[in-house]
Amino acid sequence: MNQLARAATALAASGILLATTACGTSSTGAGAGSEGDRLKVVTAFYPLQYVAEQVAGDRAEITTLTAPGSEPHDLELTAKQVASLSSADVVIYQKGFQASVDKAVDQAQPKNVVDVSTVVPLAASSEAGEHEHEHEGESAEEHAGHDHGGTDPHVWLDPQNMVKISQAVSSRLSEVDAEHAATFKTQSEGLTAQLTQLDKSFEDGLKTCQRKEFITSHAAFGYLAKAYGLTQIGISGLAAESDPSPARIAEVQKLAKEHGVTTIFYETLVSPAHAKAIAGDLKLKTDVLDPLEGITDQSKGDDYISVQRANLTALQTANGCK
Template identity: 50%
Template sequence: MNVRRRLIPTAALAGAVALAATALTACSGAAGAAEGKDGKLDVMASFYPMQFLAEQIGKDHVKVDTLTKPGVEPHDLEITPKQTAQLGEADVVLYLKTLQPAVDKAVAQSGVKNVVDAATLTKLEVHGTSGHGDHEHAAEGDGHDHSHGEAGEDPHVWLDPVKYAEIAKGVGAALEKSDPDHAADYKKNTDDLVAKLGALDTEFKDGLKNTASKTFITTHSAFGYLAERYGLDQEGISGVDPESEPSPARMKELQTLAKQDNVSTVFFETLASDKTAKTLATDTGLKTDVLDPLEGITDKSQGADYFEVMRANLKNLQKALGTK
């Protein structure tokens, strides 16, 4: 993003910022941004799920850039000084605190005022107990810190359509406050998106209601919210870090679990290595398939956007769990 001239006087901008600060509690900074010289609101998104929301809700009224380019694993993102400067120039920044430590640091250093933290727009939960052994087991002996947020809160909320809809409402409100001239359009687009997410939720509920097994094994423990929403049990090989190596004890434990719970498939993802998944599958005689955490879209993704990839995930889960 290039440095742009502001077309709104400084006093007017300051007044708008002050007004929005009292009206939008979902933002960690005040809203009330100026529009760029092309007449569009400049939005910087931290990674794909935030980018998708901005594009779906903002449509023609926004210009959206992302810090995490296609094919980059978001957890490993490093921010350049240039990107930090670009953050400071954005009208609105959308991110999810704790998911990407480099982004958290860059946002703090940028001094940007109009910040929307998706983690404040829905309730984050801790996954790793009550049947979801991913974080707890994967952390044993592998030497990696898999914790996120407060007390190990799981940041992967966008994989639950219901929680993603809650975030969408907060993002819509932020854009309305930042660009009141187009507030009606943002509201309509938000309502349309929330309705589509509601329909997707129904598809998952109906599609996973009757399955031969409720347990799935995945390399990346990103699906705790999805599992909880639809009555499934996630067993992660490598915790929330898709590149970490599981302990031999964990691999043995998963082999036993696969037999006990009638597991047929080990899932891997497109943005990380499938080596561990294939090793476990070979050792246990299981199949492999893709379960995409939707942290980025590439030409290898099983769909062109959030909805297409989520429906591909549903189809793959139905196949692996034995839909009746």
């Protein structure tokens, strides 16, 4: 059992315990604020789950619509999952990222939602740190796996955006469960401190590098690139059917030579075939840069912070940073 599963089991066990306690002490059937009666929070995908877990702690029972190891954009919801949105106390999602979730939220009309796209402004996919050589219109089409109509959904890869999401989640939870507002505030501040430290590590760690450009199979790192002065060169989108054209592969190889790139990045949830083919031709290294769309046994860490730290190390190595 991996650590996440262990944590989930522990959480579930403590839930049973709390529920039992609630039955014993509260026969009046009070609302969400009563002792031991935890909030039901549904999150759409991993980084939002992470924020909810950190901010709510054991005050909430958290479920996530995207199973670990599956691509969030491929998500299809079961009838049970759609129903879970109606009974949830809070739903945390990002409108414009997962069409099936948007539709289910419209249908289920949950009592309280946090829509991340209203918390962090989404950048157009062409402006979020994309390489200037990128063809107009290409990225939206190539990234067709995501249903995000020309905007880049990957806001969570910038730790400062995660701070904003954490604050929004904290204030929404506090409205719904006012009795525990102080707990949510403290836990949100704890998460903010960790994220701020992570942000500083990125800033310091990527300040003095031999090159700014990095090449990755999935152009998910636009917000991260922009935040730390890097330039992302995306090979293609991540959907299996959107293979890069031979012309695009040739162009990426030309850019790799031009910028002295050492490493072609791929990600854990997607086949590294194209990255490896490009790297092999040029005798370059390959390494993982994780867009944090899910944590699996293959992840280089067991939570958002540790995987981001692994991403930082990978970027520093590839780009010759001091």
